[in-house]
Amino acid sequence: MFVLDTRLHEDTWLIGDFPLCRLLLSNDSNYPWFILVPRREGISELFQLDDRDQQLMWSETTALAGLLKGLFGADKMNVATLGNVVSQLHMHVIVRYQADAAWPAPVWGKHSAKPYTQAEVDVIRGKLKSVLDGGFIFSEVQL
Template sequence: MFSLDSRLQQDTLVMGDFPLCRLLLMNDANYPWFILVPRREAVSELFQLDTADQQQLWLETTRLAETLKDAFVANKMNVATLGNVVSQLHMHVIVRRREDQAWPAPVWGRHPARAYEAGEVSSIRERLRLVLTNDFQFAEA
């Protein structure tokens, strides 16, 4: 049975589910920073997914990145799987803008996280509702 790593639970807000992945929003309002987590048990590496799930993960990742680039007017999208702290396979999809605090450096550990306020999360959900359809199921707010 799929369960989300406790660190991801602690640091993120659940946005909803694609067919394969749970979509999370990192609770850091400094950057629109999303995380996709395949809902598969005991997977820490891409190659541990079967071929169909690998293809689905890439489809969901690229679809999300394209959607976020337009919705948040990004200068660059950062997409990566890193798992040195959280071993559960997860894909970071981060909107980067030249005016963000860390530009052009990576966002990890650059500035203290600023938790989202309720209205900011609602605004992000509404942006996503306008662009994500059909195969995305929103979590209850």
């Protein structure tokens, strides 16, 4: 049974679910920072997913990155899976701007998180709803 890591649960907003991955929004409005977590139990590494799930995760990741680049007018998209602090497999998809607070360095640990308000999250959900098709199930609740 899939259970979201406690740290991800505490530090994100639930946006919804793709066929494989749960989509979360990092609670740091310094950057539009999304996280995809495959809904599979006990997975910490990409290679632990079966071939079909590996392809599906990559497909969901690249589709999301392309969508976010256009939707947010990104200068660059950062896509990474690290897992040094949270071992549960998760993919970061971060919208970057040359004028953002950490550019050109990585976003990790550069600045204190600036939490979103519910209204700001609703705006982001609205943007995503305007472009995502029926393969995505939105959630209206915060984790």
